Amino acid sequence: xRCRKASREIPAYLYGELAxxxxxxxxxxxxxxxxxxxxxxSLRSLVSEIKEEEVRYPEGWAWDRYMxxxxxxxxxxxxRTGPARVPRWRPALALAGALAAVVLAVYALRGGWPTSQEGxxxxxxxxxxxxxxxxxxxxxxxEALTGEEYMDEMERAVxxxxxxxxxxxDMEFPEGDYLEDFFSEEGVPNA
Amino acid sequence: MEDENELIRRFQRGEERAFxxxxxxxxxxxxxxxxxxxxxxxDALDLSQEAFLRLFRILPRWKPRAKLSTxxxxxxxNLAIDLSRRxxxxxxxxxxxxxxxxxxxxxxxxxxxPGPRECAAGGEILERVRAAVDRLPERQxxxxxxxxxxxxxxxxxxxxLRCSVGCVKAHLFxxxxxxxxxxxxxxxxxxx
Numbered sequence: 001x002r003c004r005k006a007s008r009e010i011p012a013y014l015y016g017e018l019a020x021x022x023x024x025x026x027x028x029x030x031x032x033x034x035x036x037x038x039x040x041x042s043l044r045s046l047v048s049e050i051k052e053e054e055v056r057y058p059e060g061w062a063w064d065r066y067m068x069x070x071x072x073x074x075x076x077x078x079x080r081t082g083p084a085r086v087p088r089w090r091p092a093l094a095l096a097g098a099l100a101a102v103v104l105a106v107y108a109l110r111g112g113w114p115t116s117q118e119g120x121x122x123x124x125x126x127x128x129x130x131x132x133x134x135x136x137x138x139x140x141x142x143e144a145l146t147g148e149e150y151m152d153e154m155e156r157a158v159x160x161x162x163x164x165x166x167x168x169x170d171m172e173f174p175e176g177d178y179l180e181d182f183f184s185e186e187g188v189p190n191a
Numbered sequence: 192m193e194d195e196n197e198l199i200r201r202f203q204r205g206e207e208r209a210f211x212x213x214x215x216x217x218x219x220x221x222x223x224x225x226x227x228x229x230x231x232x233x234d235a236l237d238l239s240q241e242a243f244l245r246l247f248r249i250l251p252r253w254k255p256r257a258k259l260s261t262x263x264x265x266x267x268x269n270l271a272i273d274l275s276r277r278x279x280x281x282x283x284x285x286x287x288x289x290x291x292x293x294x295x296x297x298x299x300x301x302x303x304x305p306g307p308r309e310c311a312a313g314g315e316i317l318e319r320v321r322a323a324v325d326r327l328p329e330r331q332x333x334x335x336x337x338x339x340x341x342x343x344x345x346x347x348x349x350x351x352l353r354c355s356v357g358c359v360k361a362h363l364f365x366x367x368x369x370x371x372x373x374x375x376x377x378x379x380x381x382x383x
Contacts, residue, residue, distance in 0.1 A: 011363040015338060017345055046371045050320055050339065055226045057219060058236075066218070067211055070240050074247050 001029040006036045013040070014047050131157045196255050203251055210250065213259065214243055220341065221263050227340050228271040230321060238274065242266045257350070264343065264351040268333045275329075323373040331366035334359055 001009075006029045012018040013026055030037045058066055135153045139145040145153065195216065201209035221242055226235035245266055246259070253259075324332060333352060337343045338359075345363070349356045 008357075008360050008364060011338075011367060012345060012360055015345075042371060043367050046367060046374070047339070050370070055223045056232055057222060058232075063215075063218065066236065066240070067214060070214065070243055073240055073244055077244055077248070 001025045003029075003033060003036055006030070006033070007039060010036075010040050010043060014044055128157075128161065131160070195259060199250065199253055199255065199259075203253070210247060213246070213250075217260060217263055218243075220260060221267055224264060224267045224336065224341055225271065227336055228267070229274065230325075234274065238267060238270050241270055261347060261350045264337060264341070264347075265353070268337070268351065272329050272333070320370075320374065323370050326373070327366050327369060331362045331369065334362040335366040335370070338363055 006026055009018055009022060009026050013023055018026065030040055132154075135145075135150065135157060138153070139150050195213070198209045198213050198216075202213070218239065222235055222239040225238040225242070226232065229235050229238060242263055246263065324335065327335060330352070334348055337348045337351065338345065343351065345356050345359045348359045352359070
């Protein structure tokens with residue numbers, strides 16, 4: 001064993017972690033090499049003299065308090081990060097997947113991307129300019145539409161343009177409070 | 192005491208109380224390491240709780256490939272290093288003082304402080320030892336504390352610090368040499 005290697009093995013030797021074979025060759029080297037032997041002895045006395053510092057551990061009930069405050073910290077962390085323990089990107093990925101499925105379904109049903117007359121992609125048809133102007137005039141004119149009415153009119157205009165583009169089925173809803181058939185009072189879907 | 196993996200499985204099945212048993216299993220080692228690094232109970236409590244909070248976050252996805260204790264040691268060391276860095280950033284030292292310290296260090300390898308006579312009281316010697324350990328470079332300090340105070344094997348330290356056993360041996364050797372250089376003038380003689 002050379003000095004360089006011996007000095008690297010000394011700490012493991014001092015802490016009793018050197019395999020017997022290596023320990024034997026180190027001891028042989030130390031007998032031959034006074035420099036390494038001195039090094040080893042001085043480090044041995046250092047290791048034996050640095051006593052363990054006394055740690056002041058919490059006692060008995062203090063550990064209960066420790067656990068209590070840890071639970072409080074966990075609760076606070078849950079509020080901050082949300083209860084879901086799934087990685088944050090997962091819901092976003094699921095939403096993106098669902099949207100992609102809808103887009104692909106539309107693509108498959110229509111036999112290609114819906115296009116406007118100019119041949120551009122028109123996945124989000126806007127209401128016609130005439131319709132927007134009409135709603136704006138009604139809003140500021142005699143009818144004086146409220147904000148809510150204005151938004152309803154705009155939504156209706158958007159629906160009309162979606163219908164015209166064939167992207168929205170013209171659905172008829174049944175009479176009465178049909179939602180009761182599907183949801184309980186607590187809003188939980190019925191089986 | 193129940194097997195650690197069984198406790199983890201119970202926790203993963205939704206039994207959060209199993210977490211308390213896991214904490215009870217590791218709290219003394221985790222707190223002890225934090226205390227030895229920070230040197231005060233307040234920071235040790237904060238640091239060890241932060242480590243357990245991180246464990247709580249990761250436990251639902253925990254795969255029993257590594258030992259919890261190894262992982263916890265790594266987290267505490269990293270948190271402690273972060274804490275030390277933040278503390279040293281807060282302590283702004285004027286450049287002139289740094290230059291002066293550098294000049295003194297060149298003239299005298301031993302850092303300034305009370306001499307052997309002043310350090311006769313055991314408490315003061317402990318303080319000097321602590322200060323010398325604190326001054327070790329981060330990796331050397333981590334290896335020394337984990338081996339000397341926490342009693343981890345070199346293989347366990349290598350796993351905790353994600354390095355080779357050879358690297359641990361080298362860090363430990365340099366840490367010991369440095370400590371000897373700093374503490375020699377104290378003529379320890381069993382007082383540490």
